[in-house]
Amino acid sequence: MKYLLKINLLLAVLFLTACSSAYYSAMEKIGVHKREILVDRVEDAKVSQQEAQQQFSSALDQLTLLTGFDGGELEIAYNAARNAYEDSEQAAADVSADIDKIEDVAQALFDEWEEELEQYTSTSLRRDSRNKLRQTQSDYKQLLAAMHRSETKMEPVLAALRDNMLYLKHNLNTRAVAGLQGEFSKLKVDIEQLINEMNVAIAQSDDFIAKLKL
Incomplete structure (x- = not known):
């Protein structure tokens, strides 16, 4: 069984490699070279990180509203926070996908x-x-290191958001919300650090693109 799994993984890698090679070859025939594709993909990753920053900031804002809940429909506040978390999760996946393409x-x-x-x-x-x-x-090694640093900081933040959402899903009451204040304080610091790491990666992206265009 393990042998078959390894064979399937190998075939998948070979298939993806073949697809990439064919794509680059086709693009070169119409005058678009790998250097230009690399620039475009770094630009895409930069945009993805900027969007991820906005999504994580939004998740933080929604959690701030939820933990400071003082009346009204608690479920509405929870749903808004959950939606913000899900958007952050998708944004993080987009960043990782763009890094892979780079x-x-x-x-x-x-x-x-x-x-x-x-x-x-x-x-x-x-x-x-x-x-x-x-x-x-x-230069590329420095860029990739900065991108991976911000990428690795996303998962702990997503895990904390996920834990909070799961907890509130089954304990949606004012006492449970109030009990998350300590968790929220740490999460706030983690999100701020994540955004700072993304700013570093975005600055590295601008620098790398400028050098490639020289």
């Missing part, structure tokens, strides 16, 4: 760049191109 095209670009170094007849041009490749890889 990694895919970046690897393809660097592999191609490395292979084409051997095609130069000019030693000086080959050396210059190799130096630019190494610098781009170094």
Whole structure:
């Protein structure tokens, strides 16, 4: 059974790799190169992170309203907070998907760049191109590290939001809401730290894109 699972995973990886290669090849035929695709995908990831910031901030605002509940329909306040959590969950998934897409095209670009170094007849041009490749890889490594730092901070925040929503789902009363004040205080700090990490990643994205366009 485990053997079959490994085979299926391998086939899935090969299929996705083949699809990516075919896509990049088709795009190159119409004049869109991997470098341009990488820029576009970094831009997409930047937008996704900005949207995620807004969603997590919205979730924090809704929880603030819920924990400060002082009358009215408690269920309405809970539903608004739950919807904000679900939107945050989707936003986090979008960020992760965009990071995966960046990694895919970046690897393809660097592999191609490395292979084409051997095609130069000019030693000086080959050396210059190799130096630019190494610098781009170094810049990319910094960008990816910043993106992954913000990505890893999303899951603990989502887990805390999920716990709060589950707890309130089965204990929706003013006493239960009031009992979450301690949990909420920590969550507030975590969300603020997450937003700060995303700001770093967004700034790195701008810097990386500017360097690629030089």
